[in-house]
Amino acid sequence: MEAASITAPGLPRTRHAGDRIGDGLLYGLTALAAVLGVLVVFAIIWRVADGAWPAIKVFHVGFLWHTQWNANLNEFGAREFIIGTVVTSFGAMLLSAPLSIAIGLFLSELAPPAIRTPIGSLVDMLAAVPSVVVGLWGIYVLAPFDAQHVQPAIHDVLGWIPIFGGDPHTESTVFTAIVVLTIMTIPITSSICRELFMGVPTELEEGSIGLGATRWEMVRTVVVPSVRGGVVAAIILGLGRALGEAIAVTQVIGNFIPLRSTLFASGDTIASRVANQYQGATTNLQIASLIYLALVLLVITFLTNYAAQRVVKRFEFQRTGGG
Amino acid sequence: MDPQALSLKATGRARRRLVVNRLAEGGAVLAAAAAVAVLGIVVWSVGSRGAGALSLDFFIKGPSSDFFSASGGGIAPAIVGSFLLVGTATLIALPTGVLTAIYVSEFAPRAWAQQVRLWLDVLNGFPSIVIGIFVFTLAIKTKVPLLGIGHHQSALAGGFALSVIMLPLIARSAMEVLALVPNHLREASIALGVSKWQTVIRVVLPTSLGGILTGTTLAVARAAGETAPLLFTCAIAGQLVDWNPAHSVQSIPLTIFFDSESADPNLHQQAWAAAFVLIVFVLVSSLASRLLLERSRRKAGLSR
Numbered sequence: 001m002e003a004a005s006i007t008a009p010g011l012p013r014t015r016h017a018g019d020r021i022g023d024g025l026l027y028g029l030t031a032l033a034a035v036l037g038v039l040v041v042f043a044i045i046w047r048v049a050d051g052a053w054p055a056i057k058v059f060h061v062g063f064l065w066h067t068q069w070n071a072n073l074n075e076f077g078a079r080e081f082i083i084g085t086v087v088t089s090f091g092a093m094l095l096s097a098p099l100s101i102a103i104g105l106f107l108s109e110l111a112p113p114a115i116r117t118p119i120g121s122l123v124d125m126l127a128a129v130p131s132v133v134v135g136l137w138g139i140y141v142l143a144p145f146d147a148q149h150v151q152p153a154i155h156d157v158l159g160w161i162p163i164f165g166g167d168p169h170t171e172s173t174v175f176t177a178i179v180v181l182t183i184m185t186i187p188i189t190s191s192i193c194r195e196l197f198m199g200v201p202t203e204l205e206e207g208s209i210g211l212g213a214t215r216w217e218m219v220r221t222v223v224v225p226s227v228r229g230g231v232v233a234a235i236i237l238g239l240g241r242a243l244g245e246a247i248a249v250t251q252v253i254g255n256f257i258p259l260r261s262t263l264f265a266s267g268d269t270i271a272s273r274v275a276n277q278y279q280g281a282t283t284n285l286q287i288a289s290l291i292y293l294a295l296v297l298l299v300i301t302f303l304t305n306y307a308a309q310r311v312v313k314r315f316e317f318q319r320t321g322g323g
Numbered sequence: 324m325d326p327q328a329l330s331l332k333a334t335g336r337a338r339r340r341l342v343v344n345r346l347a348e349g350g351a352v353l354a355a356a357a358a359v360a361v362l363g364i365v366v367w368s369v370g371s372r373g374a375g376a377l378s379l380d381f382f383i384k385g386p387s388s389d390f391f392s393a394s395g396g397g398i399a400p401a402i403v404g405s406f407l408l409v410g411t412a413t414l415i416a417l418p419t420g421v422l423t424a425i426y427v428s429e430f431a432p433r434a435w436a437q438q439v440r441l442w443l444d445v446l447n448g449f450p451s452i453v454i455g456i457f458v459f460t461l462a463i464k465t466k467v468p469l470l471g472i473g474h475h476q477s478a479l480a481g482g483f484a485l486s487v488i489m490l491p492l493i494a495r496s497a498m499e500v501l502a503l504v505p506n507h508l509r510e511a512s513i514a515l516g517v518s519k520w521q522t523v524i525r526v527v528l529p530t531s532l533g534g535i536l537t538g539t540t541l542a543v544a545r546a547a548g549e550t551a552p553l554l555f556t557c558a559i560a561g562q563l564v565d566w567n568p569a570h571s572v573q574s575i576p577l578t579i580f581f582d583s584e585s586a587d588p589n590l591h592q593q594a595w596a597a598a599f600v601l602i603v604f605v606l607v608s609s610l611a612s613r614l615l616l617e618r619s620r621r622k623a624g625l626s627r
Contacts, residue, residue, distance in 0.1 A: 030429070
């Protein structure tokens with residue numbers, strides 16, 4: 001009897017208890033998931049550094065500028081791959097930055113509204129093409145085309161510059177890797193640029209046109225300067241993608257060291273070397289050296305993305321603080 | 324008097340400005356056209372080379388064991404493998420990602436929410452090959468088997484690697500849709516005496532379901548095409564259809580990768596056909612999710 005008298009008015013109370021448990025449970029679960037998501041980042045850094053430790057102990061920081069990668073002699077160094085990564089990524093940036101800005105401008109300022117969305121979606125879909133498919137296309141369509149037409153044409157005009165020297169008919173080249181990376185970074189950079197340009201206040205643009213500027217002068221003096229920081233960040237984000245791309249590059253670049261001084265020869269990058277050696281590593285030291293390479297790549301891309309974040313922060317500060 | 328002196332045609336400096344303007348506009352149009360053309364050429368190359376090799380056998384048979392046969396055989400084991408890998412990845416990443424997004428949008432103080440966003444962006448920026456190496460050191464190279472799947476490559480390990488790639492994509496897109504849910508819906512629910520967790524499950528989640536599905540579809544399309552994370556975690560596999568996720572399985576991206584590097588022209592043919600299957604899947608799903616998003620955005624715009 002007594003028990004019933006306690007539970008009868010307890011109906012709302014049990015509901016409250018259930019809600020308390022439900023609220024707590026949902027809070028706990030979601031917080032746990034968020035913590036796990038953040039922990040993965042640190043787990044990745046920790047595990048990769050830990051896996052690289054045997055190689056770090058043997059080669060120390062000298063790994064970064066040692067030129068040899070010889071499994072028979074147990075000599076491993078990253079220099080050639082770092083150079084390859086820097087050359088391919090920055091080469092791709094040189095091509096993709098102006099193209100991406102131009103595409104962003106076309107989609108935000110020039111294109112009639114009717115074709116704006118479809119063209120924008122098509123450019124975005126370029127980003128959805130898997131890298132292994134881009135690489136397959138790179139080997140059998142782009143590389144032969146480069147070797148027969150593009151590279152000889154550049155060589156004929158600019159062959160006196162060492163980086164365009166060598167045999168322009170080579171198929172697996174650093175140059176083709178640069179083109180592939182350009183194709184893969186354009187959708188990333190251009191879609192951010194488009195968003196930035198669309199965000200420029202219309203009054204500013206109309207004011208500039210009203211003062212008699214041509215559209216190009218408006219873009220050069222109003223649109224681009226007002227979002228310069230964002231454009232730089234967009235380019236750096238594209239760079240981050242280019243630095244880390246492994247599969248498509250390993251398919252077209254030829255995986256060969258030593259690097260030559262010309263773009264029309266085979267090469268290798270950090271990511272492509274790691275991808276290419278997936279089964280080739282036999283000794284523990286070689287595996288650790290590969291993981292060391294991955295660690296170097298991790299640090300480089302981390303710093304790159306951090307730089308992009310800083311640029312965005314500074315840019316936002318200027319915009320709000322500078323009035 | 325010279326009739327040209329009266330014409331409105333721009334001359335001198337004004338003319339140069341107009342010409343420069345035309346050139347700049349032309350350059351922008353050309354750049355956009357080039358990007359669209361590259362997409363067209365890639366899709367057409369894959370379609371024209373791959374579609375011809377498609378047949379029923381291609382989907383239901385394994386790779387040809389006969390070295391001298393005229394064709395490379397089918398990719399049934401790779402299709403099943405990719406299904407297992409992406410399925411595992413989605414089972415891990417979807418709940419984790421959505422719960423993370425709920426934490427950020429419904430519970431977290433602003434500073435914490437910013438931190439979670441920041442680290443998810445960092446995770447998104449990690450190269451996929453590094454994530455493959457991470458799972459390799461975690462579950463395959465380590466002496467102590469983790470969760471009983473350690474020490475050898477498996478679909479579970481590969482799926483886990485893919486889930487790390489999917490997690491920031493799903494979480495970030497879910498955060499964006501949860502932020503779009505109008506606050507008056509939450510307030511109405513709370514005002515009716517409904518508890519927070521029921522508000523989240525009965526009001527917030529159903530409202531944003533379309534957007535979450537869109538983000539998930541995009542993440543699945545991305546994961547289905549990822550090759551690098553599988554190289555160290557799920558690359559050495561048998562030739563037969565294998566439904567056991569504890570085994571290492573074949574996958575469509577790795578089939579394309581290995582076949583493209585092979586010297587056998589039959590395998591090149593198979594690579595193109597597999598690439599065709601993959602690209603159709605990826606493009607159709609990202610197109611579908613894009614349309615879904617458009618639709619849900621329009622609905623959201625109308626209801627407000």
